[in-house]
Amino acid sequence: MARISVTVNGVAHDTDVDPRTLLVHFIREQVGLTGTNVGCDTSSCGACTVLMDGQSVKACTVLAVQADGHEVTTVEGLAKNGEWHPVQQAFHEHHGLQCGFCTPGMMMAAVGFLEENPAPSEAEVRLALEGNLCRCTGYHNIVVSVLAAAETMRAAGGRARAGG
């Protein structure tokens, strides 16, 4: 067992983990936040994407021990003070989800990306999300949603910063 200290959505978790534990299993099974889904076993699908220190990572490709001392944000931590993140709002308004399984990871990837590129083109959004698979939407409305969220966030002057 290894002792780790990970902050998840602002709450510190000091706990022992089996060193082989993946971050996604730590989040789901030990922290008890099940919004982050597991969709594959090859780091292909991105359903488990979370933010680590504000950057998007696939939580199936990070060991829990690697998150020691870091801040993790999951989909449960996106809304602030009862108000949805612009990415959540845009996915809702533009029908950016259907079954919703890929959605938490897709949104976290989008949030991480918009931090890096607040004014992306459609092509840049498509390229940025290539590590996140969706089988329902054909991505059309996901791309529309991310572009709309970018506009909202720019209009708000970057107030809606992830994890901030």
Next chain:
Amino acid sequence: MATGERYVGGGVLRKEDLTLLTGQGRFVESITLPGLLHLAVVRSPYGAARIRGIELEAARAAAGVVAAFTGADLAEEWAAPLPMAWPVTEDIRIPEHWPVTQDVARYQGDAVAVVVARTRSAALDAAELVEVEYEELPAVTDVEAALADGAPKVHASLEDNSCYTWTLANGDVEAAFAKADVVVTQRYTQPRLIPNAMEPRAVVVQPLPAAGDFTMWSTTQIPHIAKVLFALTLGIPESKLRVIAPDVGGGFGSKLNIYAEEALCLALARRLGRPVKWVAGRSEGYVATTHGRDQIQHVELAATSDGKILGYRFKLLANMGAYLQLITPGTPLLGGFLFCGSYGGEAYHFECTGVFTNTTPTDAYRGAGRPEATYAIERAMDALAREVGVDPVEIRRRNFLPKGEMVPSPGGLAFDTTDFEMNLDRALERLDYEGLRAEQRARRERGDGKLLGVGFSTYVEMCGIAPSQALGSLNYGAGGWDAAMVRMLPTGKAEVVTGSSPHGQGHVTSWSQIAADALGVAFEDVTVLHGDTHVAPLGMNTYGSRSLAVGGVAVSLACGRVVDKAKTLAGHLLEVSPDDLEFERGTFSVKGVPDRKKTIQELAFAAWTAHSLPEGAEPGLEASCVYDPPNFTFPFGTHVCVVEIDPETGAVEIVRYLAVDDCGNVINPQIVDGQVHGGVAQGIAAALWEEAVYAPDGTLETSSMLNYLVPSAAELPSFELDRTVTPSNTNPLGVKGIGEAGTIAAAPAVINAVIDALSPLGITDIPMPATPERVWRAIRDAEGGAA
């Protein structure tokens, strides 16, 4: 439809999103219970192998392991083999299919043993310790090879690898071909596809040993059908089994089945008296979850010299895989009536032979038979156009069935409502077809690098399954009805209980729109309950684009019955004849005396207190409807794909994709558009990228998401959508269904565009998927041949 529509037709956002966007989705993998045990399945790594021995001791001794079993150990658990519900012919061969095989593994992934442990990782680790002695046997994976003399037999007990041959004939096809000026003969292949719903399959079973009860949570599209069939498979009284499909993360047909792992969790929960859970790894799902398509199609069209079709002849070989899952044999036949598409003719002959191979069983995958049929006819139409020297649009116009109702098709169906030419015209208006052709000519004359191609697919499909009687005539093992209960609660809220079981399609929202308008209540005041056989005891579930046209119609009709009952009560309380009442937006008022009125909320409370009811009326304000449609529904449309091909790399880029669909009346435009987007994406993916490949020894070479290309946003384009509205006459909502149309339409539009781009090189065929390598090789071979 109801008067005073406020919600049907648009303007609302999905109710489902509130939990799904905040990480509060309730997917099966998140379910945990006290004392939960975890199942891991040991699977054959070989396509065909005799099991010489299984050593479980090391696994049983491993940390955390509770039990381990072979197929023989579990044999007494089964009251019947895993079910197949569609024996398509009298003489179909149905091999026994057990959750764990005992003697021979017949495909890579066939279960040979199971391990149960206290944690999932302990179960998976211990499964690695199970030692199985295999004697590898010769395998066969290709349908033509499987039918050849001397082919290895998938089932030693059967005479050969053929499963059934099903035929459909209308008119004198020999005469049609005899008098034809032109006969077009084509051979097409339908690659095997892996459905890849984003949520891997999972199941949890909780037993209540003292009562003999079982609750099963499963990632299933069909909780009600599952309840019936697992009761029979396990020998559990149906009344003792509750099946719950909570949030389900996509299905596309791959969760429309009765799976070994579900049966195993039930059996092991019964045997061990503790809850048991199984979650598929993605790569495990690649071999253990049904695949789709995998056909070889021989297509012949008989036509006059000006391209008017006289007769159709089709011969299919359909890969069943190693066993028959729930509707494996019938899946290709769902397209069997539609190989003539939206076109006319005098005669039609269709024959399909199902073939066993050492591969994962096939079954429904989005479109189920209709994408295959549409691909065949839409590609053959382009071949006919080339043969008689007319434009692909013109060949379609010359052969379209007329606008009308109950229009007879050469395949023997009566299309509910048709207007194919109007729909095509709408697409052409948006397309600037003349401009595209001019651009193509100009590029070809200039010898521009990128090759431009335009492809059409003017499809019609068949959904809204279906009149139960029609299904009976096809020997399908279930009915085609669906059920709804609608009740006004005492506080004025409405509760809709539906037998449809959604997994991403937004039923909660669409059903709320229908009920809110019909009852005259606020959209927010409607709750929709589904996916739990204890809550919604009647249902036929969600597949075949049937939910709205059957389950949604049931909701509408049940609402109408609630309104009728409320009207009687309102008349009683207002002391007027119900005939003197008007109903608008939830309020009954006396004609000409609008102040004398009762709202449906007031009536709900009055019906609950039951202090004063009409003579003979029962308390409560609720009604049920079990709706069995009188016909299928037949959505149609025009999909157009414009591609540019780089001859240096063979890469195909979709520069425009236009879909003009007609699914009748639309309840929620945003949801309908979303269904088209997703459907088109899967059709494009089949055309350009996806193919499950088996090595000759039965090894699945495309064994994970690393080597089977599920497209990302970076591969796919944005889509242009439009629609025409030709209401169905099958149901009172005038709706048809849209869940599969995109997938049905898209693949031939893409391939026709690819062929159109390459046609100056003399290329007339590129098999799906048209990967850069295939396209590049075709160009190279064509240029080499020309040199």
